[in-house]
Amino acid sequence: MAQKSVQHIGDDQLVYGLPKRMVGVVTATEKSHSNKKLSSSEKVVFWTVHPKPKACDACKGMEGIKFEEEPERPHPNCKCEIKKHEYKPGTRTIVGTVSGSKNVSFAGLGYVDIELSNIGVALLPGVRITSNLAGIQERHIPLGSSQVFDFNILTDTHVKWDIWFEVFAENTTIKYIISYKM
Numbered sequence: 001m002a003q004k005s006v007q008h009i010g011d012d013q014l015v016y017g018l019p020k021r022m023v024g025v026v027t028a029t030e031k032s033h034s035n036k037k038l039s040s041s042e043k044v045v046f047w048t049v050h051p052k053p054k055a056c057d058a059c060k061g062m063e064g065i066k067f068e069e070e071p072e073r074p075h076p077n078c079k080c081e082i083k084k085h086e087y088k089p090g091t092r093t094i095v096g097t098v099s100g101s102k103n104v105s106f107a108g109l110g111y112v113d114i115e116l117s118n119i120g121v122a123l124l125p126g127v128r129i130t131s132n133l134a135g136i137q138e139r140h141i142p143l144g145s146s147q148v149f150d151f152n153i154l155t156d157t158h159v160k161w162d163i164w165f166e167v168f169a170e171n172t173t174i175k176y177i178i179s180y181k182m
């Protein structure tokens with residue numbers, strides 16, 4: 001009869017590659033430098049709160065907000081996840097093509113610049129850009145040329161932009177270059 005061996009996991013043994021005593025300690029040590037502002041680099045730091053499904057109203061009220069400082073937990077024993085994010089401010093671009101219609105979404109500040117080029121085949125197709133935040137613009141774009149459309153709103157925080165392109169000509173491709181700040 002083979003003897004069944006029971007393995008004891010002691011403090012020095014590995015659990016998923018880490019010594020057992022280190023598992024779960026990583027988040028606690030991260031906390032110590034949370035209040036440090038990054039001054040030399042241009043990175044911008046913000047925090048978001050991610051409440052559990054059964055979290056209280058105070059915690060749920062913090063969902064979806066970008067905090068410039070690490071937020072205080074509303075009550076002891078709060079188990080919500082608080083995440084730190086960083087990004088480099090600057091201009092971002094999205095490049096693509098559309099035939100027919102297409103939606104492009106991104107998060108950015110209040111100024112969006114869209115350059116459209118008609119790369120064929122219609123000579124003067126109508127093109128409509130519908131934005132979720134700054135109205136609709138519609139123009140004709142001659143074959144081989146390009147035009148710039150500006151969409152602006154007043155905001156000092158990041159917002160979600162939905163840009164809906166429509167090309168009113170068969171078999172015609174429009175190239176777009178969306179530039180926005182974040």
Ligand SMILES: [Zn+2]
Nearest residue numbers: 059078079080
């Ligand atoms: Zn909470």
